[in-house]
Amino acid sequence: MTLEVDDLRVYYRTLKGDVQALDGVSFGLRDGEILGLAGESGCGKTTLGKALIRLDGRMKHVGGSVTLDGQVLPIGEDAKMNPYRFKQVSLIPQYSMSAMNPTRKIGRMVRELLESRREKLDLDELHQRLELVELPKDVLGKYPIELSGGMKQRMVMVISTLLNPSLLIADEITSALDVSTQKAVVTTLKGFRDRGFVKSMIFITHDISLTNQLADTIMVMYAGKLAEKAPASTVVNAPKHPYTQLLISSLPEVGVRYADKRLTGIPGNPPSLLKPEPGCRFRARCPLAFEKCAEDPPPVEVEKDHVVACWKAA
Amino acid sequence: MRRYFGRKLLIYGLTFFMAVTVNWLVPRLMPGDPVASMLARARVAQPEAQEALRVYYNNLFGFDLPWWQQYLNSWGSLFRGDFGISLWAFPTPVADLLTRAVPYSLALLVPSILLSWVVGNRLGALAARRKVLDNTVLPVSYVLTATPYLWLAALMAWGFGVVWGIFPVAGGYSFSMTPSFTWDFFVDLFWHWLLPFSSLFLVALGGWAIGMRNVIIYELESDYANYMSALGAPQKLIRRYAFRNAVLPQITGLALQLGVLVAGALVTEIVFSYPGLGSLILAAIQNKDFFLLQGAFLFIVLGVLIANFIIDVVYVIVDPRTRVGMVGAAA
Structure with a gap:
């Protein structure tokens, strides 16, 4: 394992209180692995990326640890983090x-x-x-x-x-590019990994179809928590979490006309992370929600390398 | 590059032309007749002699010619380097009066402008990174920059000169001294120079410090600063980059402020009776001395234009973006 993130919590300090942007996320990253980090705006993916290299002034490391190549990163302390930056x-x-x-x-x-x-x-x-x-x-x-x-x-x-570096974080680097350039960037990043310039990579994006071209594993986040993490093909073809399923089904397919069938989105909005209610954070928008969802669903490894945080999936 | 400077030179040329024209026009629009006041000073009793003198003076200064010919003549003599003869200090040539006054004005202006700019920028940059300094430097700077030049000058002359008697309040050097290359004279010169210099320096300082603080805070939040921090670059390097980039708008600010600073210096000279261009202009206005006024203004206009041109050149040297814009970027 290059990277081990354990129960990481990073909150934003605001005048109204703490915004729990990253609330207990755990995952690992193997040598040579490229992890695609996907989710809608405000799900905590950029917060996670920043937490691994440099917290900005409003962010606060509340709990959990990050271990890279066997060393615990002092992510909460800006000055102590400096020796690791750029090199690791x-x-x-x-x-x-x-x-x-x-x-x-x-x-x-x-x-x-x-x-x-x-x-x-x-x-x-x-x-x-x-x-x-x-x-x-x-x-x-x-x-x-x-x-x-x-x-x-x-x-x-x-x-x-x-x-x-052992770990490279690429934060939404393709959002401002046109499609042909996006493809070139993805190819370059793969080349960097194959030549050993970087050991492992976290590719943050909201574009699942692009992630699929690059990533070995895709991790989907929702409202500051991990929803599902699985090999890229599994996430795209056989997602287990209802959120991932809806996310994938709302992607347009090439060559398909959406004249008679409207492309469905996910109705509703993500919950406020200021004082989130306990329980599954997706349940207000989830078509499968039932009583049990008032309790927090723990991430469970349903099959090898496939982690889902949903009561229905387990 | 050549097109850029060609255009700049054209603009400076036009400004110069307008300035000379206005300089020529304004004194002549002032009420009163300079020859009449010269005659009054000459105290000639007989009307015939007075009339003869009037004709002589009018002819000497060219006031008997039509106005357009006077205007063209003034351009002609300007290119010959002839500023005319002072009416107030008749028959001293204006050029002599100016060469005596200009060193004093330059000695006040150049150090106060440059030092206040350099020190103000340093101070602002320091304030941007230390809370304590920010809470002290900033309010003091706001007060300083809002202070009128003549008010601070009068306050300092009164406080340090009259009440405490530490500094002399008037003149470029003591009346008991004759200018010479002696140590005593230079000390005396310096002592007289210190108060007017300090008042100019202090007022200008505040503005530069405020400007620098704001720009550098903006630069330290910019993307390149964030990127360097993310790559673990030490704060020293980031601050160095931020400072250098923050200086650029301050250079533009210097070009914009130059006129204000010169005007401030002229007023300060009058408060301290400092024998520079400011005092000369005051005397020229009081005595309706067309030629002296024209000459003094011409010097100021030339000085400001040259300084602005230097700043333009410096800006091109220090900011690569202006250079790229001139030759056309690869974009």
Whole structure:
């Protein structure tokens, strides 16, 4: 196991009280595994991604632990987390277009960044990796503004993986891209894994069909909790959790016309996470809900590598 | 690049033309006749002699020509480097009066503008990261920047000069001294310079500190700062980047504030009776001295234009984005 997350709880501090954005999530990630993290807005997937590398000012580590390569990460303490960042855990951010300092030449920025982490810049290695993502060497002598959006994104992908981290978090990196570029990004990320630049990866997205192309395992979250985690094909073809089932059935299929049959969504909205009621958080929208759902459903491994948190599935 | 500077030079040229025209026009629109006041000062009793003098003066200064010819002549003499003869200090050439006054004005302006900018930026950047400093520097800066130049100058002259008697309140150097290259004279010069300089420096300082604090807080929240933090870069490096990027709008601010600072310096000079351009302009206005007023304003306009041009050039050097915009980005 590269990564072990155990009962992780991260809350947002607000004036009205704590928002329980991530409420007791446990999962593991094997060497070489790519985990697709899916769910609708506000389900806690970005919070989980941030919790693994850098909590922002409003976030608070309430409980649970994260173990990476046998070491417990001090995720609640910003300064103590620094030695792990970039080297063990790295991030490709949502905002690749503006992730680089606009007034520094890219090469110089990379060198200064590495020097500040007491790492030597291996120029040959950097050139090879640029070639791999089809960037010319001379981008290093350019300012970020001189690159196109796609080039900036590839540059950031190279920078983030330069120190061969054990875990790479890719947070919604395809949301701003058109479909053909999305495919290229997914292929590049797979290449990074296959060449061993990164050991394992968490790919956060709301796009299940894209996740399916890349991920070995898909984890679906709902309202701060794990709903279902299974190998990608199982989640897409034989989901057990009613939420996953509805999510998959609401995806359009290529070549199918939806003239006579409307594409169904999931009626209702996710619950407020400010003071959530006990019990299954999906039960207000769930077609299968019954009395038992007033109790919290524990995640159960229904078959090998297939975890579902639902009373009906177990 | 050449097109950019070509356009800039054209704009500066136009501004210069307008400024010279307004400079020529404004004194002539002021009520009163300078020749009449010169005659009054000359105390000539006989009407014939007075009439002869009037004709002589009018002819000497060209006031007997039609206005458009006076205007064209003023351009002609400007290009010959001839500023005319002062009416107030007749017959001293305006150029002599200006060369005597300009060093004093520059000695006040250049250090107060540059130092207040540098120190203000540092102070603002410090305030952005320490709560205690933020709670002290910011309110003080708001008070300073809202203070009118002449009010702080008058307050300091009264406090340090009159009440405590630490500093002299008037003049560029003591009346008992003659300008010379001696240590004593320079100390005296410095002592007279300190109060007007400090009042200018303090008022300008507040604005720069507030601006820098706000911009740097914005920069520290920006995406590149977040990305660097996520990659574990030390705060020192992130702050260095943020500071450098936050300085850019402050450079623009300097270009915008230059005129205000110069105007502030002129008023301050008058409060301290400092022998610079400000005092000269006051004398010129009181005595309806067209040529002196024109010359002094011309100097100020030229100074502000040149300083702005330098800032334009500096901006192109420090911000790669402006350079890319000029040659067309690869986008």
